[in-house]
Amino acid sequence: xxxxxxxxxxxxxxxxxxxxxxxxxxxxxxxxxxxxxxxxxxxxxxxxxxxxxxxxxxxxxxxxxxxxxxxxxxxxxxxxxxxxxxxxxxxxxxxxxxxxxxxxxxxxxxxxxxxxxxxxxxxxxxxxxxxxxxxxxxxxxxxxxxxxxxxxxxxxxxxxxxxxxxxxxxxxxxxxxxxxxxxxxxxxxxxxxxxxxxxxxxxxxxxxxxxxxxxxxxxxxxxxxxxxxxxxxxxxxxxxxxxxxxxxxxxxxxxxxxxxxxxxxxxxxxxxxxxxxxxxxxxxxxxxxxxxxx
Numbered sequence: 001x002x003x004x005x006x007x008x009x010x011x012x013x014x015x016x017x018x019x020x021x022x023x024x025x026x027x028x029x030x031x032x033x034x035x036x037x038x039x040x041x042x043x044x045x046x047x048x049x050x051x052x053x054x055x056x057x058x059x060x061x062x063x064x065x066x067x068x069x070x071x072x073x074x075x076x077x078x079x080x081x082x083x084x085x086x087x088x089x090x091x092x093x094x095x096x097x098x099x100x101x102x103x104x105x106x107x108x109x110x111x112x113x114x115x116x117x118x119x120x121x122x123x124x125x126x127x128x129x130x131x132x133x134x135x136x137x138x139x140x141x142x143x144x145x146x147x148x149x150x151x152x153x154x155x156x157x158x159x160x161x162x163x164x165x166x167x168x169x170x171x172x173x174x175x176x177x178x179x180x181x182x183x184x185x186x187x188x189x190x191x192x193x194x195x196x197x198x199x200x201x202x203x204x205x206x207x208x209x210x211x212x213x214x215x216x217x218x219x220x221x222x223x224x225x226x227x228x229x230x231x232x233x234x235x236x237x238x239x240x241x242x243x244x245x246x247x248x249x250x251x252x253x254x255x256x257x258x259x260x261x262x263x264x265x266x267x268x269x270x271x272x273x274x275x276x277x278x279x280x281x282x283x284x285x286x287x288x289x290x291x292x293x294x
Contacts, residue, residue: 012046013075015039016054020072023055023063096284097144099128099135101203102227103245104148104268108291115287123280131226132203139271145281148288150203152269159271162285164292169207169264170256172235172242177255179241184260187215194240196223196231204244207266211243214263268292 018028025043029036047054054068064072100109109127116123128138135147139159152161171185179185197219198205212219222240225231229251231242236253245266246256270288272281 012042012049013079015042015046016068016072016075017079019043019055019062020064020068020076023058024061094122094278094280095124095126096146096278096280097126097128097138098284099130099138099144099147099149101132101135101149102129103204105129106247108148111291112284112288115291116284119287120280120283123283125284131199131201132206133201136271139273142273145272145277146284147271148268149271150207150266150268152267152271160274161269161271162289163267163269164288165268167245167266167268168258169243169266170246170258172232172244172250172254172256174235174238174241175253175255177241179257180255182257185257186260187211187264190241190243191215191217192220194220194222196225196234196240196242197221197244198228198231199224199226202226203266208243211263 014032015028018031019025021028021031025039026036029039032039043055050067052067053065054071055062056065098109098112109129113125113127116125126144128135128144130138132149132151135144135149138144139147148164150167152163171179171190173179179189182189195208197208208219223234225234228244228247231244232247232251232254234240235242236251243259243264250256270285272285
């Protein structure tokens with residue numbers, strides 16, 4: 001059967017499915033939500049296109065012919081497959097993939113997911129977390145729709161970006177350190193200190209390298225880690241100091257002090273692919289903007 005002929009027949013398949021339930025034209029019309037004459041006319045058209053009778057008179061009613069009964073199982077399989085395809089499309093439209101930097105997993109992202117569950121339970125969020133470069137790679141590959149990262153606009157010009165907020169950084173030092181009781185710390189105060197920081201590829205590492213380069217001094221790194229908790233553990237053990245975002249519950253043995261320098265901040269933003277996107281993606285962006293409006 002040619003593709004053109006198949007395209008002509010497909011709209012009529014629900015009619016045969018409805019007639020197969022109880023072999024009654026009026027009830028088939030009710031099931032399809034159309035007038036009975038419309039069903040009778042469509043049935044004649046379908047028989048004409050197929051070149052075979054699908055119903056036969058049976059007293060005051062009708063019955064399916066043998067040809068119609070042979071077709072019916074295949075018709076129903078095709079209709080179920082079409083419905084499954086449409087359902088999967090609905091799922092795709094309401095599912096939003098979100099990549100985010102590890103440091104956002106304790107505050108912003110849980111608040112975002114909770115707000116969506118309260119206000120938009122129809123949206124399902126799939127989460128991916130990791131280093132900044134990994135988040136952008138997930139976005140570029142199409143596996144996620146959004147990436148919440150630092151320095152979004154500066155280093156990802158091919159996508160669309162939206163600045164969310166600037167996050168001040170703090171110095172994390174062990175208890176008893178000379179800076180542990182300082183009201184505020186300046187960048188020159190930490191020059192010459194041994195640092196523990198995140199590995200290359202993380203947004204925080206990039207921010208620190210830029211800060212120290214602007215000061216014209218080297219960043220002395222003793223240890224590298226993959227998350228802020230690991231850095232705090234190294235600090236508490238007396239293995240160096242760290243610079244990063246303030247955490248609500250620092251580890252015992254760690255003291256967080258604010259940095260008196262406007263450059264010591266991460267510009268956090270959300271990146272998304274240019275062009276048309278599902279409405280659910282824009283809805284998630286709108287909630288993000290609301291949550292980060294300080």
